[in-house]
Amino acid sequence: MKEMWDKTMRERKEICARAEDLIAYLYSEASETEARDFEKHIERCAPCRTELAAFGDVREAVGEWREQALGSIASPAFENKDVTAFASAQEIYKPKRSALAAIREFFTLSPLWMRAATAAIALIFCALAFIAIAHFKEQPKVVVINEPNKANPVQENRNATVASKDEQPNTPAIKEPTVPQQKVFVANNDKAQTTRQVKNGTISHQQLAGTRKPALRSNLNASEELVENDYLPFTAPSHEEKLPSLADLADEPNQ
Amino acid sequence: MGTVTSDEQVVERALSGDAEAFGEIVRRWERRIFALAYGMLGREEDARDATQETFLSAFRNLRGFRGEAKVSSWLHRIAVNQCITRQRRAKVRSETALEDEQEADGASYSAPAMESPARAAESRERTAIVRRAINALPAELRQVVVMKEFEELTFQEIADALDLPLSTVKSRLYTALRQLQMRLKNMAHEVA
Incomplete structure (x- = not known):
């Protein structure tokens, strides 16, 4: 203009x-x-x-x-009708518009700049919503497992092997890493059961110690077994134990 | 001889609960508002609807009238807004359909009975050209022309009604008349 x-x-x-x-x-x-x-x-x-x-x-x-x-044009708009009565009638009959119709009318009647601004705001809102959803989906899921050994997978494998050794002494060593993982729960279940028994007083501490010792022993045996199967490459092999110790050499008379 | 009450006094009566008072306002201003609507919309039916809507809107918003402006300016402002809204709706619905309807309506105007058929036809043609030229003006220019030519409002009244400076009203009217002059000249050449 x-x-x-x-x-x-x-x-x-x-x-x-x-x-x-x-x-x-x-x-x-x-x-x-x-x-x-x-x-x-x-x-x-x-x-x-x-x-x-x-x-x-x-x-x-x-x-x-x-x-x-x-x-x-002969007659004016109201043709001598009572405008108050006319207005009352209009008030009574006021058709309800749907939200869609209202939005359509808004876009039809509003000026171009207002339409553009509304569209831009809607786009920005959608973009922000999309970013927010994407951000929440990317966050890692934290699963709390009431299992102290879970943090150390090597230890898990070892315990699993030990447990399987306790239950089935003649079975060959487990080579697949997935199988011991299943047995971890078996061992831990036993532990939990043992703890419950201690708490209830159905098992004495001596008995408990007795049950622990074989476990320690079996842990040693299992370590050897793991070494044989290359699971623990940095552990000293069992045949090294047969070598004479420094103290033994010192005790021996000089030859 | 009864005393002539001003529009503002009548509105006060209406606000204080006089059911007849607003009818008095309608009777005073109906024709002029209708003329304004007709000038802006170009169709009798639309003008009638716009006039009704204007008075209904005024009646509903009567409590919002604070008396800062004259009642006439207030009514004209409502009427202009009604007309602009209707024009936008009509434009969205179908621009060409409306134009066709206006053409059809233009042919139905009754010329004075004394005129010969040839003169009546010529007159109809001329007024159809004027109507098309006015309809082709931008809304800001059209409303000023209609308020001046159809309602014979003063520049100050138009300025009050449209909430514009006085000089803007004059400049818009000047621009509108120049555009009308050019359009009428071009259309007359096309018809010839």
């Missing part, structure tokens, strides 16, 4: 800058002094004179349309 006016005024200034005076004079809204001044002006300003005449023709054409249009 402003550009339109600026363009009009640029064109106008090339001929004459008294557009507002012309309009005021055309509609007889100029004061007496202003009117006399403008009349003097148009005597020597041909463009203003031409434009005044052209605008007069436009007004005449518009007036003709107005007379014809409004003259043919």
Whole structure:
């Protein structure tokens, strides 16, 4: 709108800058002094004179349309109805619009900038929601397992092997890493059961010690077995125990 | 001789519970609001609906009228907004359909009985051109032209109704008249 006016005024200034005076004079809204001044002006300003005449023709054409249009229309809007009663009737019958219809009307009637802003806000909201969902999905799941040995897989394997050794002494050593993992729970179940028995007093501490010793022994045996099967490569092999110790050598007489 | 009460006094009566008072406002302003709506919308039916909507809206929002502006300015502002809303709706529905309907309506205007058929046809053609030229104006320009030409409001009244500076009203009217002049000239050439 402003550009339109600026363009009009640029064109106008090339001929004459008294557009507002012309309009005021055309509609007889100029004061007496202003009117006399403008009349003097148009005597020597041909463009203003031409434009005044052209605008007069436009007004005449518009007036003709107005007379014809409004003259043919007999009744006003309410046709002498009581507007209060009409308004009450309108209030009673007020159809409910759906949310979709309301949104559609909003987008239909609102100006372009408002539509663009709403669309941009909706897009930003969707993007943020997507990022938030993606962020929550990426977070690692923390599973709390009431199992102290779980933190050390080597120890788990060892315990599993020990447990299996206790239960089935003649079975060969477990080579698959998944199998001992299953047996961890068996061993731990036994431990839990033992703990319960201690608490209940059905098993004495001596008995408990007795049950622990074979476990320690069997742990040693299992270590050897793991070494034989290359599970513990840095453990000293059992045949090294047969070598004479430094103390034994010291006790022996010099030969 | 009864005393003439101002619009503002009538509105006060309506606010204090006088059921007849608002009807008085409608009777005073109905024709002028209708003329404004007709000038902006170009169809009798639409103008009638817009006029009804204007007064209904005024009636519902009567308590919001604080008396800072004149009742006439307040009503005109509501009417202009109603017309702009209806025009946007109509534009969305079907721009071409509306234009066709307006063309059809244009042919149904009754010319004065004294005129010869040839003159009546010429007059109808001329007014159809004017209507099309006014409808082609941007809404900001059209509303100023209609308020001035159809309602014969003063520049100050238009400025109050549209909440615009006085100089803006004059400049818009000047621009509108220039555009109308050019459009009428072009359309007359096309018809010839």
